[in-house]
Amino acid sequence: MEVNKDHKSGFVSVIGRPNVGKSTLINSLIGQKVVIMSDKPQTTRNKIMCVLTLDDAQILFIDTPGIHKPKHKLGEYMLKAAENTLREVDVIFFVVDATEDIGGGERYILELLSLVKTPVILVVNKIDKIEKTKLLPIIQKYSACYEFVGVVPISAMEHTNLDGLIIEVKKYLEPGPQYYPEDMITDQPERLVIAEMIREKVLHATRDEIPHSIAVDIEEITTRANEDLYIRAVVYVERESQKGIVIGAKGQLLKEVGKLARIDIENLLGSKIFLDLWVKVKKDWRNKEGSLRSFGYE
Numbered sequence: 454m455e456v457n458k459d460h461k462s463g464f465v466s467v468i469g470r471p472n473v474g475k476s477t478l479i480n481s482l483i484g485q486k487v488v489i490m491s492d493k494p495q496t497t498r499n500k501i502m503c504v505l506t507l508d509d510a511q512i513l514f515i516d517t518p519g520i521h522k523p524k525h526k527l528g529e530y531m532l533k534a535a536e537n538t539l540r541e542v543d544v545i546f547f548v549v550d551a552t553e554d555i556g557g558g559e560r561y562i563l564e565l566l567s568l569v570k571t572p573v574i575l576v577v578n579k580i581d582k583i584e585k586t587k588l589l590p591i592i593q594k595y596s597a598c599y600e601f602v603g604v605v606p607i608s609a610m611e612h613t614n615l616d617g618l619i620i621e622v623k624k625y626l627e628p629g630p631q632y633y634p635e636d637m638i639t640d641q642p643e644r645l646v647i648a649e650m651i652r653e654k655v656l657h658a659t660r661d662e663i664p665h666s667i668a669v670d671i672e673e674i675t676t677r678a679n680e681d682l683y684i685r686a687v688v689y690v691e692r693e694s695q696k697g698i699v700i701g702a703k704g705q706l707l708k709e710v711g712k713l714a715r716i717d718i719e720n721l722l723g724s725k726i727f728l729d730l731w732v733k734v735k736k737d738w739r740n741k742e743g744s745l746r747s748f749g750y751e
């Protein structure tokens with residue numbers, strides 16, 4: 454294989470408070486929907502790696518859970534996962550919401566950042582929602598707290614200045630090979646991506662009625678005689694009352710979730726699927742180490 458000396462590659466960790474738009478940013482960069490998105494905080498639990506292949510660089514993105522002070526075991530797990538990735542990567546994107554003032558969440562992350570030597574780019578997101586004159590004061594406030602190697606204002610949703618962000622990040626990548634084939638967008642097993650797609654649909658459908666106490670486990674994926682895929686998935690909730698909400702009157706809500714999830718999964722896998730969706734109660738799963746492991750949050 455011919456080695457191209459001008460080719461660069463490296464890992465980028467995307468961090469920020471919940472809901473600032475980390476998943477939206479990665480999805481906009483990669484151009485395909487693989488990271489769960491929700492207007493509720495803390496939906497990203499696993500480190501999902503997405504691969505952006507350009508002519509002269511390959512960037513491997515790691516989407517970390519929204520960093521926050523841990524309240525229960527799952528929170529501690531999420532924080533540790535985020536901290537570890539910060540040391541391992543080549544560049545950190547610290548994503549902040551331009552519509553909100555710098556707060557305790559941001560200061561907490563800045564403290565974490567001061568513990569590592571990795572270069573940090575401040576990504577000021579959601580600039581579509583603010584007046585131009587408001588931007589500079591925000592940037593100045595953040596820059597007074599930390600020495601960023603670069604500052605890039607963007608709108609992840611409207612794809613504004615994503616090119617600028619790519620140019621900036623390339624400055625901090627080392628020369629290196631293309632690790633993954635061009636058509637690869639994520640290294641996560643399909644199982645996990647499918648589970649995340651279903652979880653996202655449940656969260657959306659139940660709106661404010663269910664806290665983040667749901668997990669999805671894919672129990673079986675098999676190919677049927679007619680080449681269709683059979684997928685059996687279980688939505689775990691913490692309480693009996695939540696089970697009723699997720700199923701809905703006459704099973705209507707679960708049916709709708711299944712329908713929407715099936716469309717996404719079929720697009721992902723490129724084949725027809727039969728989605729067999731179940732809801733089960735697993736009490737207090739968030740605080741049990743064993744449960745966390747069995748859902749893949751190690």
Ligand SMILES: Nc1nc2c(ncn2[C@@H]2O[C@H](COP(=O)(O)OP(=O)(O)OP(=O)(O)O)[C@@H](O)[C@H]2O)c(=O)[nH]1
Pocket residue numbers: 469470471472473474475476477478489490491492493494495496497518519578579580581582607608609610611
């Ligand atoms: N107006 C506007 N909204 C945005 C932009 N980027 C993200 N959003 C919205 O902000 C909300 C949160 O976005 P996510 O991408 O899920 O945020 P996140 O940081 O990944 O959140 P967690 O997974 O909870 O950590 C969603 O409703 C997005 O549509 C943007 O550039 N402009």
